[in-house]
Amino acid sequence: MEETRGEEVADFTGIYVRRALEPRLRGHGRIDVQKNGTRHFVIIHHYVSEWNGRAVSLPVAQLRSRGQKLQLYWKRANGRWVPYDAGTDQPFVGSLEACIREIDHDRWGCFWG
Numbered sequence: 001m002e003e004t005r006g007e008e009v010a011d012f013t014g015i016y017v018r019r020a021l022e023p024r025l026r027g028h029g030r031i032d033v034q035k036n037g038t039r040h041f042v043i044i045h046h047y048v049s050e051w052n053g054r055a056v057s058l059p060v061a062q063l064r065s066r067g068q069k070l071q072l073y074w075k076r077a078n079g080r081w082v083p084y085d086a087g088t089d090q091p092f093v094g095s096l097e098a099c100i101r102e103i104d105h106d107r108w109g110c111f112w113g
Helices: 002-025 096-105
Strands: 030-036 040-048 055-066 069-075 081-083
Touching: 002 030, 002 040, 002 096, 030 055, 055 096, 069 096
Parallel strands: none
Antiparallel strands: 030 040, 040 055, 055 069, 069 081
């Protein structure tokens, strides 16, 4: 029963994230949510490169569970996930909705370049 409940939550999260972020893409690809373990997931932008026609899967953000909240991470060029700065020299921690708003807004240019 517990496994099924987790899958239902993951499915809802994926649907919510896609609905919130895909309008930003303006038809250039799609958003996917990949669950990594039980405590975090990665938001991925899949698209076809206009330069060489190859399929690209670009990790946009990672969210990790911190009790009832989520901590937001972005992927550096060296491949490491680092905490996203809330602008107060503190890591960004908030609800799923707050994290999605921050990813969409992208004030530091970490998620969408």
